[in-house]
Each structure stands twice: as C-alpha cells, then as structure tokens.
Amino acid sequence: MGSNRPSKKQQEILQFVDGFIKGNGYGPSYREVMRGMGYKSVSTVATHIDALIAKGYLQKGGDYSARSLLVVGRDAERSETATQRGLRRTIERLRSAEADRSDDIATLERALELVAEKPQRCEESAS
Secondary structure, three states: OOOOOOOHHHHHHHHHHHHHHHHHOOOOOHHHHHHHHOOOOHHHHHHHHHHHHHOOOEEEOOOOOOOOEEEOOHHHHHOOOHHHHHHHHHHHHHHHOOOOOHHHHHHHHHHHHHHHHOHHHHHHHHO
C-alpha cells in the first residue's frame, strides 16, 4: 500500500511550500506550514513533510535549518527556477541590444549552466 505519490494532504502541503518559496525566496518553517494549512500541531506537519522527503518531493537544504525546505521531484524538475528564468530573460535582452554584448551573454550562459547543475544552492544564495 506504500505509494510513492503524495496523498491529498501531502500534495496540499507541497503546493503550500512551493508557493511560499516562490513568494518569499526561502522555505517556510514547520510552524508557518502549520498556520498556513490550518493544522493544530507541528507534529502533523513534520509527519507529512517527512513522508514527502522520503517520497522524493521535498528535501532539506545542506544546513538543515528551519527554513531549508526545497521542492524537488518530478514537478520541480520540469519547471525552471526563478533564477534560471531571470538569467534567460537577461540573455535574450542582451541579444536584442544593438551593442556587442557577447562577453556578457557568454558569462550569463555559463551562469545558467551552473544554476541548472546546482539549483538548490543557487536559489539559497539568491535569498
């Protein structure tokens, strides 16, 4: 009966965490998840988050701080991070500029490659 798919409540928490990160630039604390989801107990949040981590939908950042939650897994792999989207927009803007900005473009393209290799680390440092 152990499905690798998140339950309905876990999916709701996953969406909350993803929206929180996109809106604030850092992960929510368990207490913020508790309040945002209307739960009465932090342990309920911890149970669901632990299950999402075990299923590969969330992970804790390298420092394991209260705000180190990161969305990973199938949905996150398909979508670009805010950093990646911003770099792509800047590259396109430079390409359309009349001045020769090839050095700037090359630098940003390399940055985009690095961000794609290590999205969690880059998103954390952008906060």
